[in-house]
Amino acid sequence: xxxxxxxxxxxxxxxxxxxxxxxxxxxxxxxxxxxxxxxxxxxxxxxxxxxxxxxxxxxxxxxxxxxxxxxxxxxxxxxxxxxxxxxxxxxxxxxxxxxxxxxxxxxxxxxxxxxxxxxxxxxxxxxxxxxxxxxxxxxxxxxxxxxxxxxxxxxxxxxxxxxxxxxxxxxxxxxxxxxxxxxxxxxx
Amino acid sequence: xxxxxxxxxxxxxxxxxxxxxxxxxxxxxxxxxxxxxxxxxxxxxxxxxxxxxxxxxxxxxxxxxxxxxxxxxxxxxxxxxxxxxxxxxxxxxxxxxxxxxxxxxxxxxxxxxxxxxxxxxxxxxxxxxxxxxxxxxxxxxxxxxxxxxxxxxxxxxxxxxxxxxxxxxxxxxxxxxxxxxxxx
Numbered sequence: 001x002x003x004x005x006x007x008x009x010x011x012x013x014x015x016x017x018x019x020x021x022x023x024x025x026x027x028x029x030x031x032x033x034x035x036x037x038x039x040x041x042x043x044x045x046x047x048x049x050x051x052x053x054x055x056x057x058x059x060x061x062x063x064x065x066x067x068x069x070x071x072x073x074x075x076x077x078x079x080x081x082x083x084x085x086x087x088x089x090x091x092x093x094x095x096x097x098x099x100x101x102x103x104x105x106x107x108x109x110x111x112x113x114x115x116x117x118x119x120x121x122x123x124x125x126x127x128x129x130x131x132x133x134x135x136x137x138x139x140x141x142x143x144x145x146x147x148x149x150x151x152x153x154x155x156x157x158x159x160x161x162x163x164x165x166x167x168x169x170x171x172x173x174x175x176x177x178x179x180x181x182x183x184x185x186x187x188x
Numbered sequence: 189x190x191x192x193x194x195x196x197x198x199x200x201x202x203x204x205x206x207x208x209x210x211x212x213x214x215x216x217x218x219x220x221x222x223x224x225x226x227x228x229x230x231x232x233x234x235x236x237x238x239x240x241x242x243x244x245x246x247x248x249x250x251x252x253x254x255x256x257x258x259x260x261x262x263x264x265x266x267x268x269x270x271x272x273x274x275x276x277x278x279x280x281x282x283x284x285x286x287x288x289x290x291x292x293x294x295x296x297x298x299x300x301x302x303x304x305x306x307x308x309x310x311x312x313x314x315x316x317x318x319x320x321x322x323x324x325x326x327x328x329x330x331x332x333x334x335x336x337x338x339x340x341x342x343x344x345x346x347x348x349x350x351x352x353x354x355x356x357x358x359x360x361x362x363x364x365x366x367x368x369x370x371x372x
Contacts, residue, residue: 001209001212003207004207004208004209004212005207005208005209006226007208007226007227007229007230007233007365007370008230008233010204010207010208010209010230010234011208011229011230011231011232011233011234011237011365012233012234012237013203013204013207013208014204014205014208014230014231014234014238015233015234015235015237015238015241016200016204016238017197017200017201017204018201018234018238019238019241019242019245020197020200021197021201022242022251022255022256023245023250023251023255024193024197024255025190025193025194025197025255026255026257027255027256027257028197028201030283030284030287031283031308034283034304034305034307034308035308035309035311035312037305037308038305038308038309038312039312064312064313064315064316065315065316065319066311066312066313066315066316067312069315082191084190084191084193084194085194087191087194087195087198088194088195088197088198088201089198089287090198091194091195091196091197091198091199091202092198092199092201092202092205092284092287092288093202093287093288093290093291094195094198094199094202094291095198095199095200095201095202095203095204095205095206095288095291096202096203096205096206096211096288096289096290096291096292097202097291098199098202098203099202099203099204099206099207100206100291100292100293104203104206104207105206105207105209105212106292107212107292107293107294111212111214111294112292112293112294112295112296113295113296114296115212115213115214115217115280116214117214117217117218117221117280118213118217118280126295126296129296130295130296130299131299132278132279133278133279133281133296133297133299133300133303134299134300134302134303134306135275135303136274136275136276136278136279136281136300136303137275137279137281137286137299137300137301137302137303137304137305137306137307138275138303138304138306138307138310139271139272139274139275139307140272140275140276140279140281140282140283140286140300140303140304140307141283141303141304141305141306141307141308141311142268142271142307142308142310142311143267143268143269143270143271143272143273143274143275143307144268144272144282144283145268145307145308145311145312145315146264146267146268146271146311146323147264147265147266147267147268147269147272148259148260148262148264148265148268149259150272150282150283150284151276151282151283151284151285152282152283152284153259154259154265154269155231155235156231156234156235156238157257158258158259159235159239159361160235160238160239160242161239161242161256161257161258161333162239162243162333162334162335162353162354162357163258163259163261163332163333163334163341164261164327164328164332164333164334164344165258165259165260165261165265165331166259168261168265168266168269168327169265169266169268169269170269171266171269172265172266172267172268172269172270172273173269173270173272173273173276174220174273175270175273176269176270176271176273176274176277177220177273177274177276177277178220178221178222178277180220180273180274180277180278181217181220181221181277181278182220182221182222184277184278185217185221186221187221187222187223
C-alpha cells in the first residue's frame with residue numbers, strides 16, 4: 001500500500017521504538033492498559049474499588065484480586081491515570097494519527113469497515129464484521145491478560161530481552177493464529 | 189519528566205506501527221495465512237536488531253540493565269497466547285495495533301477496542317478465582333531469560349557470554365527476516 005515502509009525500513013523504525021523505550025524507561029507494553037482503562041471507569045462509579053492504604057506496597061489497595069496484585073500496582077495506576085504506561089498508550093494514538101496525516105498508508109473508505117481479505121470472504125456487510133471483531137477483541141484481551149502481556153510486551157519486548165516467556169507466548173499465539181487464519185480466510 | 193518521555197516514546201511507537209502497516213488488519217491476516225510476509229519480515233528484523241543492540245549497549249554501559257523487565261513464564265502464557273491467537277487471526281488486530289488503527293479512521297477498530305475493554309474486564313473479575321490454579325504453574329523458574337546480562341533475572345544459559353548469545357539469536361532473526369520470501 002502507498003505510504004507503507006518496506007520491511008527493512010519499517011523494522012528499523014520498530015526496533016528503534018523498542019530500544020529507545022527500554023533505554024530511557026522500560027520495555028513497551030500495551031495490554032495492561034486495557035485493565036487500567038476499565039479500572040478508571042469503574043473507579044468513577046465506585047468509592048470502594050480503589051482505596052489508599054499505607055500498608056500496601058504501592059500505597060493503594062483494591063478488593064479486586066487482580067487490581068490488588070503485586071502490592072496494588074494496578075490499583076495505584078487506576079487511581080492516578082497520569083502515569084507513564086497509560087500516557088504512553090494514549091500517545092500511541094497521537095503518533096499513529098500523525099503518521100497517517102504525514103504521508104503514511106491511508107485506508108480507503110471500504111477498508112475502514114473491513115479489510116480486503118474479510119470482504120473477499122464474507123462480503124461488504126459491516127454488521128457481521130463489527131460483531132465478529134468485538135468478540136475477537138474480547139478473546140484477544142482476555143488471552144493477553146491471562147498470558148500477562150501481548151504482542152508488544154511479550155513477543156517484541158520479551159524476545160528482545162531473550163525472555164523465555166516471550167518465546168513461549170509467540171509459540172502459543174502463532175501455533176493457533178496461523179491455522180485459524182488459513183481456515184477462516186483460506187490461502188487464495 | 190517520565191510523562192514527557194511517555195508522550196514522546198508513545199508517539200514514536202504509534203508512528204512506527206502505522207508506518208510499517210501494522211495498523212492495517214489486511215497485513216496481519218495475510219501474514220497469518222502466510223500469503224504476504226511483509227510484517228513477519230519487519231517483526232523478525234525489529235526483534236533481532238533491537239535485541240542485538242540492547243545487549244551490546246548494556247555490555248558497554250550505555251543502557252542500564254535495571255531497565256529490563258522480564259515477564260514470568262507459566263502455563264497461562266502459552267494458553268493465553270493461544271486464546272489471543274484466535275482473535276488476532278479473525279480480527280487482524282492485536283491490542284496495540286487495534287488501538288492505533290482507530291487513528292487510521294477504521295470503524296471496526298472501535299468495535300475491537302470495545303471488545304478488548306470487555307475482555308480485560310472479564311479477566312479482572314475472574315482472576316481472583318483462577319489465581320491459585322495450575323494455569324499459573326511456573327515454567328523453568330518463572331522470570332528467566334536465555335542470556336546473562338541482568339542481575340535481577342536468572343539466565344537459562346549462563347555458560348555462554350550473554351552479549352554473544354543475544355547477538356547470535358538477534359543476527360539469526362535478522363537473517364530469517366532477510367531470507368523469508370515476501371509473497372508466498
